[in-house]
Each structure stands twice: as C-alpha cells, then as structure tokens.
Amino acid sequence: MTSNTEYIRRALREVALRRQVAMTKAEQARQRALAVVPELSRLENERRLAGIAATRLAVQGASREQIDAALEKTRQISREYDRLLRESGYEQAAVPDFTCKKCEDKGRLPSGQICECVRELVRTMRREEVNQSSPMELSSFDTFSLEKYPETFDADLGCTVREHMRQLTEYAYRWAENFTLSNPSLYLCGYAGLGKTHLALAMARIVLEKGYQVVYISAQNAFDAVEKEHFSNEGDTMTTLCEAELLILDDLGTEFISPYITSCLYSLINTRVCRRLPTIYTSNIIDDKDLQRRYTEKIVSRLLGSCETLYFCGQDIRLEEK
Structure with missing residues (x-):
C-alpha cells in the first residue's frame, strides 16, 4: 500500500x-x-x-x-x-508553455501550499492503484443486476428479497452520488457471493470520479502489510488507511487474527471515527455476537456504532452464474 x-x-x-x-x-x-x-x-x-x-x-x-x-x-x-x-512571428518563443498555469509546474504555490495539479496527480495514481487491486472496471451500478435476486417474499424484511436489494442499491447510489466527508460509514454484511464487494467498488468508482481520495484493500492484505511493516519498520500502510478520504476495507473477518491485529483494527476504526472520515466495510459476518467473539465487544461497539448497516440477502450470485 x-x-x-x-x-x-x-x-x-x-x-x-x-x-x-x-x-x-x-x-x-x-x-x-x-x-x-x-x-x-x-x-x-x-x-x-x-x-x-x-x-x-x-x-x-x-x-x-x-x-x-x-x-x-x-x-x-x-x-x-x-x-x-x-x-518576426516568435512572440511566444521564450515563454514556457507550462501544463499548470497556477504554479508554473513547480508543484507549489507562492504561499508554499501544494498546488491542485499535484493533488490531481495523486488522485490519478490512487485511482490506478485501486483499479490494479480490484475489479473496479467491472464493478458499477450498471452491472449490478437485481435480476439475480429472487422475488421470494421474506417476512423478516416485509418485502421480496429483490425489492429489499433494490432499496439497498438505491440507498448506496445516493450515498455515493451525494458523497461528502460527512457521509456515514457503511457496514455491508451478508453471506458470500451476494454482491457486497461489487456494490462497494461501484460506490468507490463514483466517489473517485468526484475527485476524492479512495483506498480499496482487503482486510487480509491490509493487516498482513501492517504486521509486516511493524517488524521491518518500513512502509506506511496504517497511515494511508487512516488518512484516506474514503476507505474500503473488504472482507473483514477473513484476516488472520491476533492481539496485535485486533489492536490495529480498533486503532484504525477509532482514528477514522475521530477524524470523521467515512469507511465502507464488507463482511460475511452478519451476527453481532459472532463479531464480538472475534473482535471483542469494545471493537464491535465502535464499529457498528459508527456505521449504517446494509444487510445483503439472497443466494450466492457467483454460484448461479456458473
């Protein structure tokens, strides 16, 4: 990272x-x-x-x-x-044609502040990194098909599974389309293969296009990197995760767990909550008690207390597509 x-x-x-x-x-x-x-x-x-x-x-x-x-x-x-x-027709001969007229391609304004052209390059680099580590090019709201979800009525939901997922998708789209740093964090949960990662990346795609800094990473890769850097004193993954304007932490619950990783997870959640930076978590863990058994009540309280929970239901889409 x-x-x-x-x-x-x-x-x-x-x-x-x-x-x-x-x-x-x-x-x-x-x-x-x-x-x-x-x-x-x-x-x-x-x-x-x-x-x-x-x-x-x-x-x-x-x-x-x-x-x-x-x-x-x-x-x-x-x-x-x-x-x-x-x-002689050489009026512009000695005038450099700078890409950025504001800073004249120096990267900094007279005030010493980083120029917007540098920030735009950073956003582009982040976008490329996200695209490399995720199927973002294939993940959009246009390719999120509700037809994959059954028309079966669910008494707990009070509607059909497809209707529930339609409402959930519309909420996710509005969340991304109207994105600001004051957006609530989201906890996308449900069994495997129900489209959680797809929808999270579809939201990320819209937010990226608005010019925000987005970081996507799986929980396993994130904490593997954090632990490796802890022992090597190299890298800055934790800082990157804490500072991203939007962080997508995918597949929470699949990472190897240890006291150190648990501590890092709490630090990450707490830091982003304190900085009021939105996060999208995806997880196959849908029961609060299962979360508590894995992460402790303190972490789960901080996590779910800062998130809107979007419950995915239906049958494994990936199995149906085979």
Whole structure:
C-alpha cells in the first residue's frame, strides 16, 4: 500500500519533469528566434547589463529616482525585445508553455501550499492503484443486476428479497452520488457471493470520479502489510488507511487474527471515527455476537456504532452464474 507521502513525492517529481520539458522547449524556440532575428541577442545583452546596473544602484544606496530610471531603461529594452518577437512571428518563443498555469509546474504555490495539479496527480495514481487491486472496471451500478435476486417474499424484511436489494442499491447510489466527508460509514454484511464487494467498488468508482481520495484493500492484505511493516519498520500502510478520504476495507473477518491485529483494527476504526472520515466495510459476518467473539465487544461497539448497516440477502450470485 503506497503512502500519501510517497504519492505526493511521485507527483512532485512528475510536475518537475513537466517544468523541465516546458523550459527546454522554450529555450529551443528562443534559440531559433535568435538565429532568425540577430538583433534579439543584442537586446538580451543590453537588458542584462541594465538589470545589473539597477541592482548596483540599489546596493549603493542611490536615490529612488535613479533606481526607477534604471528600471525603466530595463523595461524599455524588454518592450523593444517583445516588439521584435511579435514582428518576426516568435512572440511566444521564450515563454514556457507550462501544463499548470497556477504554479508554473513547480508543484507549489507562492504561499508554499501544494498546488491542485499535484493533488490531481495523486488522485490519478490512487485511482490506478485501486483499479490494479480490484475489479473496479467491472464493478458499477450498471452491472449490478437485481435480476439475480429472487422475488421470494421474506417476512423478516416485509418485502421480496429483490425489492429489499433494490432499496439497498438505491440507498448506496445516493450515498455515493451525494458523497461528502460527512457521509456515514457503511457496514455491508451478508453471506458470500451476494454482491457486497461489487456494490462497494461501484460506490468507490463514483466517489473517485468526484475527485476524492479512495483506498480499496482487503482486510487480509491490509493487516498482513501492517504486521509486516511493524517488524521491518518500513512502509506506511496504517497511515494511508487512516488518512484516506474514503476507505474500503473488504472482507473483514477473513484476516488472520491476533492481539496485535485486533489492536490495529480498533486503532484504525477509532482514528477514522475521530477524524470523521467515512469507511465502507464488507463482511460475511452478519451476527453481532459472532463479531464480538472475534473482535471483542469494545471493537464491535465502535464499529457498528459508527456505521449504517446494509444487510445483503439472497443466494450466492457467483454460484448461479456458473
């Protein structure tokens, strides 16, 4: 699992490369202009000398009038330089064509803040990572077929299984379509093969398209990585999981359990609750008591107390598709 710090480092490196390319192209265009209009070279030299003279006057404590006069001479030369560029058709020759006009491909604004272009690159990298580790391209609301669920009436639900799943799907769609960081967390539970992961990834797809940072990972892979990093002192998976604007922790209950993993799970749940960051959990465990036997009452209380529970029912879709 790649950390947010590492994503930003990669994005800044990519932006720096963009700047280098833009500057190189501008310099190549400038050299072509100088070859066609030799007078430009003389004006560049005069402008450089005028700038040095203005700086020297300022250092020597010259009067404001003398400094302003020297600066005006520099501006006059620049205007003449620009006029020659326009007349020769090389007006944009020495102007780098930066990808981001706000930060000029520096990655940071004058205030020192990370530019939005870097954040967009980070989102793109996260999207690619999610796509690599999950069947997101195949998981959408359009491909979530309600016809797989029976029209059988369920007395506990008060409606047919298909109607229940239709209502659940509509709720999930609204949750994703109207997503903000104030969204409630979700606990998607039900027996295997009922579409929990599919629906979670369909929601993730919409949230990603809105520009939010989404991290998808199975519980087993997440805690395997966390435990490995605990002993190697390398990696930053736990921080990444805690900081994601939306975390999808898939197949909770399938991971190897230990006192350390239990502690990490509570820390993850509690940290995200305190930071008011929504999480989607999927699990085959539908009974609270089964959850408590596995994770302790304290963890289950924190987990379910922070979530809306969406109960999936029906028959294993994957078996029916075979």
